[in-house]
Amino acid sequence: MKHPDESALALYAGGDLAWWKRFGIGRHVRQCGECGRQVDEFRGVGALLQAELEGLPPNLEWTEAAAAMRANIRLGIAAGQCVADPPQRVRNPWRAPALALAAVVAILAGWIIQTLPPAGRIAPPAPAPAADVLVLDANPAGVGVERDGRGFRLLRPEAAEGVEVSVRGDSVRSRYVDGKTGQVTISHVYAE
Amino acid sequence: MCTRSRLLAALLGVVAAWAQAPQPSGSVKVNFPNDSPVALVSIDLGESRTEARGGALLLDLHTSLALRNASQSRIRGVTLLVQAQEVTPGGKASVTVPSLDVGPGESFPIRVDLRLLRPMFGGGPLAEITLDGVLFGDLSFYGPDRLNSRRAMTVWELEARRDRRYFKSILDARGPEGLRQEALATLGRLADRPELDVQVIPRGRSTVAAAQERSIEFAFLHLPDAPLEPLSGLARLAGDEALAPRIEVMNRSNRPVRYFEIAWIIKDRQGREFLAGSVPATGSGLKLAPGAKSEVAEGAALRFSREAGQPVQIEGMTGFVSQVEFVDGDIWIPSRAALDSPRFRAVLPPSPEEQRLADLYRKRGLAALVAELKKF
Numbered sequence: 001m002k003h004p005d006e007s008a009l010a011l012y013a014g015g016d017l018a019w020w021k022r023f024g025i026g027r028h029v030r031q032c033g034e035c036g037r038q039v040d041e042f043r044g045v046g047a048l049l050q051a052e053l054e055g056l057p058p059n060l061e062w063t064e065a066a067a068a069m070r071a072n073i074r075l076g077i078a079a080g081q082c083v084a085d086p087p088q089r090v091r092n093p094w095r096a097p098a099l100a101l102a103a104v105v106a107i108l109a110g111w112i113i114q115t116l117p118p119a120g121r122i123a124p125p126a127p128a129p130a131a132d133v134l135v136l137d138a139n140p141a142g143v144g145v146e147r148d149g150r151g152f153r154l155l156r157p158e159a160a161e162g163v164e165v166s167v168r169g170d171s172v173r174s175r176y177v178d179g180k181t182g183q184v185t186i187s188h189v190y191a192e
Numbered sequence: 193m194c195t196r197s198r199l200l201a202a203l204l205g206v207v208a209a210w211a212q213a214p215q216p217s218g219s220v221k222v223n224f225p226n227d228s229p230v231a232l233v234s235i236d237l238g239e240s241r242t243e244a245r246g247g248a249l250l251l252d253l254h255t256s257l258a259l260r261n262a263s264q265s266r267i268r269g270v271t272l273l274v275q276a277q278e279v280t281p282g283g284k285a286s287v288t289v290p291s292l293d294v295g296p297g298e299s300f301p302i303r304v305d306l307r308l309l310r311p312m313f314g315g316g317p318l319a320e321i322t323l324d325g326v327l328f329g330d331l332s333f334y335g336p337d338r339l340n341s342r343r344a345m346t347v348w349e350l351e352a353r354r355d356r357r358y359f360k361s362i363l364d365a366r367g368p369e370g371l372r373q374e375a376l377a378t379l380g381r382l383a384d385r386p387e388l389d390v391q392v393i394p395r396g397r398s399t400v401a402a403a404q405e406r407s408i409e410f411a412f413l414h415l416p417d418a419p420l421e422p423l424s425g426l427a428r429l430a431g432d433e434a435l436a437p438r439i440e441v442m443n444r445s446n447r448p449v450r451y452f453e454i455a456w457i458i459k460d461r462q463g464r465e466f467l468a469g470s471v472p473a474t475g476s477g478l479k480l481a482p483g484a485k486s487e488v489a490e491g492a493a494l495r496f497s498r499e500a501g502q503p504v505q506i507e508g509m510t511g512f513v514s515q516v517e518f519v520d521g522d523i524w525i526p527s528r529a530a531l532d533s534p535r536f537r538a539v540l541p542p543s544p545e546e547q548r549l550a551d552l553y554r555k556r557g558l559a560a561l562v563a564e565l566k567k568f
Contacts, residue, residue, distance in 0.1 A: 139389035142305070145285070149248070152276045152319070154285050155305035157254075161551065162382045164541045167469030168453070170394040170492055175544060177551045181301055184544040186288040186348075190339065191394035 003035055004028060006095070013042030045100050134191050138165040138172035145189045154187035219308070219318045220253055229263035229326050229334050230270060233299055248309055251318060255304040260297065266329040267294040268349050271341035273324040276308055286324060286339050290348035291545045293567065343451065343523070347515050350525050352545030356568050358528045359549060363565065372558050378542050378550035385541060388466050388504070391495040405430040410439060413512040415530045419445035420452055420513045423485065432496065432503035434458070437471055438489040439511055441480075449480040451517040454488060457539050458496065459508035465539045466504070468496060470514055479519060 004012070004025050011017045012025045029036050134147045140163055144153030156163060159179030166173055171190040178185050219240075222232055236256040243250045261267050269292055274285040287304050294300045308318050325335030327345040335341065363371045410425030425439035439454050453470040460466075471488050480486045496504040516524040531540060542550065553561040 133393055136392040136394065137390060140387060142307070143285070144307075146309075150310055152274075152285065152309070153307040154274070154287065155252070155307050157303060157305050162385070162547055163387070164385065165388050165390055166467065167390050167392055167456075167492075167494055169470075169472045169474070169490060170392065172390050172392055172469075175541075175547075177547055178303060181303070182548070182551065182555070183289050183301075184291050184548045185303070186290065186544065187285065188288065188339070189285045191392075192284060 003032065006038070009035060009038050010042050010099070013039045041096055045096065136170075136172045136189050136191060138167075138174050138189075140165075143172050143174045143187050143189045145191070154189065156187075160185075219251055220255055220306075220321060221319070222257065222321045224323050228323055229261065229265075229328075230259045230267070230323065231262040233258040233260050245309070251306075251308040251310075253304070253306045253308070253319065255306065255321070257302045257304065257321070258299055259302060260299045261294045262297075263326075263328070263334075264296050265332070266296070267292055267300075267326055268329055268352075269325075269327040269345035270302065271324040271326075271335070271339065271345060272302060272304065273322045273339060274304060274306065274319060275322070276306075276319045284339075286341065288341065288345065288348075290327075290345055291352050291548050343517060346523055347525060348544055350523060351543040353568075354525065354528055355543050355546045355549070356565060359546075359561075360565050363562065368558055368562060371561065372553070375550050375553035375558075375561060378546055379554060381537065381542060382547065382550065386464070386466055387499050388468070389497045389501070390468070391497075393493040394491070405435070408506070408509060410437075411508065411510045413510060413535070415512060415526050417527060417530065418513040419443065419447070419449065419516045419518075419524055420480075422454060422511055422513060425454075425509070425511055427509060429506055432505055434468075434494045434496075434506055434509075436489065436491055436493075437509070438487055439471060440485060440487045441513070442485045443480045443482050445516075445518075446482050447522075448482065448519040449516055450478050450519045451515075452480075452488075452513060453515045454511045455514035455540075457510040457512075458504065458506050459510070461505045461507050463507075465510070466496070467539050467541065468494070471511070 008017065008021070008025055009029075012022060012029065015022075017025065029039050134145065136145050137143070140156065142153045142155040143165075145151050154174070156174060156176060157178060157180070160176035161179050162175075162177050164175040166175075171188055173186055173188040175184065175186045177183070219242075220235070220237070222235060224230065224232055234257075236258070238254040238256060240251070240253045240255070243252075257272075259270070269288065269290040271286050271288040274287060276285075285306075287302065289300075289302055292300065304321060306319055310318065323335055324339050325333055325337050325341040325345065327333055327342070327349060331346055331349065333342040333346075359371060359374065362374045366373075405428050407426055408429050410422070410427070412422040412425070414421065420441045421444050423440045423442055425437065427437035428435040437456065441452065441454070443449050451473050453472045455470045456468045457465050458468045471490050473486070473488050474490075478486065496506070498504060512526075514526065518524070531537070541547070549561060549564065552564055
């Protein structure tokens with residue numbers, strides 16, 4: 001009996017095959033216990049992945065993530081075929097975990113990439129200082145310190161009222177009345 | 193479940209755990225000394241959250257600390273030092289709550305809303321909150337004072353006493369309606385305050401070619417009872433940046449001075465004036481003898497902008513002496529009468545205490561304001 005290759009079974013398990021291929025492979029899977037078990041395992045992995053994916057942001061850019069995932073799956077399959085013995089079908093027990101790992105890494109990579117702000121949206125209001133320079137700033141959002149892309153900011157709470165911003169030497173401060181507590185709060189960032 | 197499936201599940205779990213951001217609860221460490229006059233009652237991280245931003249991690253930590261006065265004195269102000277050295281070497285922050293009136297055994301909240309941006313990987317607490325100082329009703333102080341919070345909180349407390357006295361004098365002289373008018377005037381001044389954004393590069397680095405720089409002289413407002421007299425001042429302007437202001441002063445008092453600040457007002461091309469901040473005397477070894485001169489110099493580059501990032505094109509600068517500390521520890525601040533001129537009222541914001549009292553009137557009415565004034 002000629003078995004379908006693993007990529008076809010994986011795509012069949014995920015419902016991603018064209019209908020005419022799905023029909024042929026489906027008939028084989030129903031008759032072949034070994035391929036049936038493999039399809040079940042792919043479906044199990046898919047369910048686990050789905051559970052993980054539910055934790056991802058709703059606005060995930062799926063097109064990019066899916067492209068990266070497909071590329072990694074094909075890469076993994078190609079690598080597997082390089083070491084496989086063609087005449088004899090040898091099942092590698094680590095192949096499915098490797099595929100799953102590749103898929104998860106690809107999804108995470110896609111997620112990270114899509115969270116990067118597009119270059120066109122970055123519009124600094126003023127010329128940016130050199131990357132390694134410590135910069136302090138105060139604005140209605142709060143007071144912050146940043147160096148080389150890292151930094152922290154004392155945020156103005158939503159309930160803040162009457163915000164005053166000022167410079168004092170090598171430091172900046174912001175003052176407001178906290179609407180929840182009625183307390184005046186003065187936030188200050190300093191360069192050491 | 194077969195071995196392979198278990199391995200798969202474990203693998204996915206590890207990957208998912210790796211991908212998860214650290215929990216906010218482990219991101220803040222509060223560390224008060226054993227003999228601290230304020231005790232930590234609880235920490236509430238409320239709606240703190242973490243979010244991946246490319247290869248970096250963004251943490252919004254909305255921390256509310258419940259503190260208790262563990263001393264025998266009334267507390268007037270607290271300064272917390274916030275450090276995130278792992279995130280930004282060279283930067284630190286503080287949160288101060290002045291104008292407090294907390295009796296022994298009483299509790300009070302302090303909120304620290306902090307946003308951290310750091311690389312994805314790293315361990316340990318991201319931010320550490322410690323105590324920098326506590327100011328008591330008799331102006332005594334507890335704390336390491338690494339941020340000179342003793343002086344800052346003392347100035348705010350002296351301003352608070354000055355402005356409460358002023359409000360009480362209005363109540364005595366003009367009655368509740370007079371006090372209402374004064375509170376409304378303060379609210380009006382607060383509402384008219386322009387929004388100003390500030391960017392400071394501490395060791396002055398202009399993004400504008402040196403050839404485009406020009407110098408501008410300070411004008412000065414002289415307060416009649418100020419112990420110091422500003423003599424001259426200069427700053428360089430490059431585009432919308434002000435660079436390295438320098439101001440010379442003379443000690444007109446009969447006491448040596450160890451610290452002072454010159455408030456700094458900028459004027460834009462439309463003639464509008466803004467209080468930009470202050471230039472402090474630098475160094476801890478200052479001892480300005482009576483009759484002696486000294487110079488304050490700031491090495492920073494400062495850029496000011498208004499709403500929507502519109503840069504403020506500076507056309508003029510004005511300075512005045514805003515605080516002086518004598519060697520014996522006494523602190524001078526401008527009197528209320530001196531600050532009552534129309535020019536000062538147009539430019540200077542109300543003090544923190546005046547702002548608090550006006551806010552109290554706005555939210556709880558005249559009776560609450562009168563009751564608050566009677567507490568002191």
